[in-house]
Amino acid sequence: MYEKLFSPITIKGMELKNRVILPAMGTRMSDHKMVTDKLIRYHVARVKGGNGLNMVEVASVEPLSSPKQFLSIAEDMYIPGLKKLTDAIHEAGGKAGIQLWQGSIAVSFDPAAIMYVASDMPVSAELTLPGISVEQIHYIADCFGKAAARAAEAGFDCVEFHCAHNYLPHSFLSGGINHRTDEYGGSLENRARFPLEAIRAIRSAIPEDMPIFMRIDAHDDYLENGLTIEEVAQFCKWAKEAGVDVLDISRGNIITPALKYEVPSLDLPCGFNIDNAAYIRKETGMLTVGVGRINTPELAEQILEEDKVDMVVIGRGQLADPEFCNKAKSGKREDIVTCVGCDQGCYDGFSNLDMPHITCLRNPAVGLEAELEPVPCEEPEKVLIAGGGIAGMQAALILKERGARPVIYESGDHLGGQFLLAGEAPRKQEMKAAMLSMASQVKRAGIEVHLNTPATPELIAEEKPHTVICAIGSSPISLKIPGADGENVVNSHQVLGGKVKVSGTAVVIGGGLVGMEAAEYLAENGCKVTVLEMLPEVCADIGPVRKICVMEEIAKRGIATVTNITVNRIENGCVYGSKDGKEESYPCDYAVVAVGSRSNDSSALEESCRSEGIAFVKVGDALRARRAMNATFEAQEAAVKFDQPEYRAAISKAPRTVFVTGGTGKMGIETVKQLLARKPKFAVRMLARPSAKNKELVKKIADPYLEVIWGDMKDYETILKCVTGADYVLHIGAMVSPAADKYPEETLYTNIGSTLNIIKAIKEQPDPDKVKFAYVGTVAMTGDRPVPVNWGRCGDPINPSAHDYYAMSKVFSELSVFDSGLKYWVSIRQTGQYPPDQGAGEEPIQHHQNPNNVLEWSTAVESGICMANLCEDWVSEEFWRKAYNLSSGKGWRFAHWELMNFSFGPMGIRYQDVFDVTKCALYNFHGQYYTDSDLLDDYLHFRVIPPESYRAEVTAEMEAMMKNPMIAAMMPNTQSMKENLEKISHKEMGTSWMLEKDQEDWIHAFFGSREKQQQIKTMEEGYEFYHPSEENPVYMDHGYDENKALEDLDAEDIRKAAWFRGCELLDETIPDIYTPIRFRCSQGHEYKMSVNAMLRGGHWCPECQRNTWHYADMARKSPFYAQVWTPVHGNEDDYSIPMRFSAFDIWNELKDKLGLV
CATH class of the missing domain: 3.40.50.720 (NAD(P)-binding Rossmann-like Domain)
Structure with a gap:
């Protein structure tokens, strides 16, 4: 059976056991250009399934244009991994080839990769990509040769020269793309010059008996002045003379609708390209491979029997069933799992960078051969x-x-x-x-x-x-509008299933895949069809290849489409909808509803x-x-x-519901991803503001275990809806700088209000003790901690910087959590998240930091792991009702100037060359090293990324990007960044603005005085940059015997701790450390606070933070607070700065509103 298909063939020194080739389909299973075990398992599965030749996917031949998502063979460092792959293929009984590739504009998957183009290519009105120089042409041709030599050294049995699909060699060859006027453009002979040089370089670099395949398009489609099949045949003859042994005849390009031919969907007939291959084979007399939806052994055998080609590509057929060849050869044809040409997992999976790698609708184990292997059960359950x-x-x-x-x-x-x-x-x-x-x-x-x-x-x-x-x-979802239950209103399932006969004029409501299919079906059966879609485009849920085909069919059949329309009623044979503020009507005999399924x-x-x-x-x-x-x-x-x-x-139990606020922020999105990666253990409920940006982001993480509620966390009813039924509440969301600096009052209401809303909503649950609440606070609460007080821990004095309303909002929020009375809560004090937000680079906050100010950072990924881990069953009881500092450890301790140099060093920019240090604040910006840095990780085990390798990877990626002339041209240089920073400093809240506008309260906060600012040395005068020592960490006195457990402290211990804070304990008895008790501060304010909040949180009299920042006065009355103020300011800087908005008053207002007194 299938004798021709399974007959051997010898090509030079390579003998194949059959005529089946697994083509060089992009899998994205590599890792930073390297071979992975995942890629090896993928190939070995097809070899064991009986495939003849595995052509390994596109491998970049030139280093600077090598996208990190694909394999590379551009340097010797890749040879060991490739050798491991060929060894595995050979050991399994197969043969291995590798496709040599220079992708031209297709390398844009990776912004760091240089795009080489054949001739000048306008990208926009402002930017034109220059065609590569003759010198570069020779260089890249040589790269092909050197890559081929590496392929031979890595053990490949053959190589394939990629000269198709608008990649660089094809871009030179095609008159539709190549507009050069030198010896590499114009005539076919000239256009062929570069590809032929590359072929000769390959031939001269490998053993004579090692075959060269060449993938080439049969002709160009949708390209004016594109290649004809006659020109391709002629070029193939020249390629044969240059050293090519086998032609792999494909079709399609990536810049026109001809993309549909490159990875053809079910919209194209099986074997659609074979006659083109047969023509070129006849004209050239060369061994030829047939390509183009060959997905059954019958079709493959027929093509070979008719002597149209010598071998066939069965690519997606072997994605769908790795055992395709074995099953066909052994007479188990009916057991073959056939590719249906949907393109959902292969092309859509390849082009969608939010997917980890390709997959297959028929075979989900593609790329997961180990993880989803159907190993025998221990028991036949x-x-x-x-x-x-x-x-x-x-x-x-x-x-x-x-x-x-x-x-x-x-x-x-x-x-x-x-x-x-x-x-x-x-x-x-x-x-x-x-x-x-x-x-x-x-x-x-x-x-x-x-x-x-x-x-x-x-x-x-x-x-x-x-x-x-x-x-x-x-x-199918039914419309909830007037008239939706009418006699002539049907759904798409009824239409496609033949349960109703629709005739005449039809209006299809819904322009997604199902709606468009119903529209085509109706048009095919004689109906006049209009499609109404509420989104800006139809076919929004269809992948790029199928979308091209469906849209062409829609146009061919005369189907009208209307977008951005909201249907609101069906009445008297008309569908009515709102579009651009006006009501439109669409007469019809039938309305067909296709708005999705539930x-x-x-x-x-x-x-x-x-x-x-x-x-x-x-x-x-x-x-x-x-x-x-x-x-x-x-x-x-x-x-x-x-x-x-x-x-x-x-x-075995229902998924635990985790409600997340701030899920579209950096830390939040990583948390959501981590939780979803653990499904079905967790179901995530995320509250998000309904912005266009957030909606796009949510599309990328859409998941059946993710419920998105659009709303505002300031609204109690919205929060109650989100909290109801939740097992965990992760309150990550907040207004942060720079928005918090611009809108301080809104920040106070948002951050304090949302926290109080959550506390009340949890208390409204049938059993509040079953809800675990993790609140994300901030290191900004402990404020300015420069040398010599640059070491800190939870329980140190709360010390929000003057003018920092974000920090003030978090102080009152955390205090609310500490004294909420909830059984399960924790405060995770967030530090700077790496990578930092780009937006802050244009804000005055740039100058608010002392160059030597320290901060212990956390990576966003590890922050997400931390938050997800605290939802696990293994988290101990003792973890709860405390505050913790979140960081990625001592490897992430930076002075501000060090972080800037780390971030911008690869661009050739140094902090000392762009900042005017005399305009950089002396103090008033938060930051510290943590003495309790490891405690949170001891509980939650989230640090998984070695700091050195992470930083090296960031630096390498930046350096690679800077080698790309396009990217380098868009990046600032030293002079432009210096000028921009100077401009930023003059913005409101900038340090130049403070000095020029005589903003004395701001000058006091950030410099102490104008005189102190004037005394700052310039770079020329010897300003000193240093990394504050990490030796001999300082532990501040918390005013009680820390050898005792907090729960063991008696009233006398608490009295001493209160005295140390300038306060007086008023209650005689202390029921426990979590119940608020009465104190009187040195200002005479009476207030209630738990021992836990005071000693573990470092909180003090909230009313003292009502109207002014008056830290020198506080330091005189509180030995506890003096520890963070006096070593930095001495007896100077004795000022009182009025607050524009009172966090204390807003806190009380919101508590009263919610009944949380």
């Missing part, structure tokens, strides 16, 4: 699968392969679900065939199936399965399982309506992991 759609069948087949006992209960009369229905849409017959084939596989596997039998709680109680996998899918209700099934102690997990649309690719992945994951202890523990 019964697994009940509710629903027989694509997810249910995928789970059943994997379970059966593992030796489990899957049982499918399907409410309908057939298997296949919505994927089978999708196969009724135009050009999607392959999807229907795939579902019918999958159903046959289920039957042949002997899997127990019950049709017309929905899973019910009673059934589950009777069956007593080990696990229930819920795959009951979704149903998960079917599985709550009864879940409750039944939870009560019976049966593990329960939802997959596919039952979890949330999405793409089929999500359904098969979740199904396979559940089938592979259902009996793994950690996964089983997670699905």
Whole structure:
């Protein structure tokens, strides 16, 4: 069977066992250009599956244009990894080739990579990419040769020269792209000069018996003056003379709609490019590879039998089924899992940088060959699968392969679900065939199936399965508008399923994939169709390749589309909607609703399982309506992991709901990502402001375990909605600098108000003691800590800098948390997050820091891990009801000038060359080293990134970016940054503004006095930069015997601690350290505060922070506070700075409003 397909072929010194080639598809499974174990496993799986030649994906030949997301062979450092890959392929019985690539504009995946172009290319009105010079042409041709030599050294059996798809060699060859007027442009001979030079360089660099393949487009599409097939044939003859042995005839480019030919979807016929390959083969007499949707062994055999080509590419066919070749050769054709040409996992997965690597709708184990391997079960457990759609069948087949006992209960009369229905849409017959084939596989596997039998709680109680996998899918969403229940209003499922006959004029409401498919179906059946879509574009949920095809079909069929319209009623044969502030009407005989689907209700099934102690997990649309690719992945994951202890523990109880504020900020987004990576253990509920920026960000992290509530955290009802049902509340959100500096009053109301809202909402829960609350505070509360008081810990004096309303808002917020009366809370004092926000670079805050001011930073990633880890069951009880400093450890201790040099050094910019140090503040900016730096990590184990390697990676990436002339041209130089910083200092709140506008209160805060500012040495006068010593850390006296546990302190201990703070204890008894007790401060204010807040938090009389910053006076009356003030200011700087807004008054106002007195 398939004798030609599985016959051997010899090409020079390389003998292949069959005619099947796995092409050089981009996988993004490399890591910073290096081979990974993941990539090796991917290739080995296809070799073991019987493939003849594995052509390893695009490998960059030139260092500076090498994107970090792809492999590189541009330097010798990559050879060991490549050798490991070829050894693995050879050991598995295969042959290995590698594709040599220079990507031209395609390298823009990586902003650090240089884009080499054949001729001048306008990018915008202001910017034109220059065509490469003759010298660069020779250099890159030589790079191809050196890369080929490395390939030979790494053990590859052949190489492939990439001369297609608008990459650099093809860009030279094509008259539609190459507009040069020198010897490398104009005639075909001239345009061919560079690719031929590269081929000759390759040929001369490798053994004579090592074959050279060349991938080339059969002709150009959608390009004026593009290559004709006759020109390509002629070039191939020249390439043969230069050393090419085999032609790999492809099609398509990345700059026009011809992209649809490069990774052709189901919209194109199978084998669409073979006749082009046959023509070129005949003209050149060369060995030729056929490419273009060859996804069955029958088609491959037919092409070879007809002598059109010598070998065939089966790429996505082997993504869908790594065992494609073995199954075809051994007579198990019906067991082949066929590619359906959806492009969801392969091309969409490759081009979407938010996905880790490619995958496949039919085979979710692509790139996860180890993680999702269906290893045999220890016990043949019964697994009940509710629903027989694509997810249910995928789970059943994997379970059966593992030796489990899957049982499918399907409410309908057939298997296949919505994927089978999708196969009724135009050009999607392959999807229907795939579902019918999958159903046959289920039957042949002997899997127990019950049709017309929905899973019910009673059934589950009777069956007593080990696990229930819920795959009951979704149903179309109905419109909630007047007229939506009319007789001639139908949904897209009814149309595609043939349940209703639509004729005449139809208006389709919804322009996503399903809506457009319904529109095509209707047009194909004679209807006049208009599509109404509320978004700015139709096909927004379709990948780039399929979108091209669908849009072309829409245009060809005369289907009208209207975007940015909100449908509000259906009445008297018309659909009415609002567009651009006006009402528009669209007459129709039928309105077809295609506005998405909603998960079917599985709550009864879940409750039944939870009560019976049966593990329960939802997959596919039952979890949330999405793409089929999500359904098969979740199904396979559940089938592979259902009996793994950690996964089983997670699905044996309902996911813990974690409510996160600030989830679109740097720390918040990393927290959300970390939590979602641990699904199904956690379900995340995120509150976000409904801005365009946030909506785009949320799209990138969309997940069925993520619920987004759009709203404002100042609104109590919104917070109550978010907190209700939550197991954990992570309050990360806040208004921070520079916004907090510009809008201080709003900052106070937002930050204090949101914290009080959360406290009240938790108290409103049926059992507040079950809710764990993590509040993110800030190191800014402990304020200015320069040498010699640059060491700090939690419990040190609260010391917010003058004019810092952000810090003031966090002081009163944290105090509220400490004395909230909640059982479970913790305050995580956030430090600077690395990488820092770019926006702050344009703000006066740049000059608010002393160059030698210290700060112990935290990476955003590790901050996210920290917050996610505190939601784990293993966190100890003693962790709670305390404050902790968050940092990534001593490797992240920087003086301000050091951080700036670290950040800008690769750009050739030094702090001392751009800052006027006489305009940099002496003090009043927060920062310190932590003596308790490791305590939080001891509890939560979040430090996972070695500081040295992280910093080296950042530096290397910056240096690489600066080698890119385009990027370097956009970056500031020393002079421009110096001028910009000077300009910034004159902005309101800038230090020059303070001095010029006689803002004495600001001068007092940041310099102490004008005289002190004038005494600052210039660089020329010998201003000293230094890294404050990390030796001999200083522990401030907290005013009590710290050898005693806080809980063991008696009233006398508390009296002494209060005296040390200039206060008097008024209560005789102390019920516990968490209950607020009465004190009187040195100013005569009576207030209530817990011992915990005072000693572990470092808080003091809140009313003393009501109207003014008067720290010199505080230091005179409080030995505790004097420890942070006097060593820096001595007896000078005795000033009182009025507050524009009172955090104390706003705090009390908001507490009264919420009834939190």
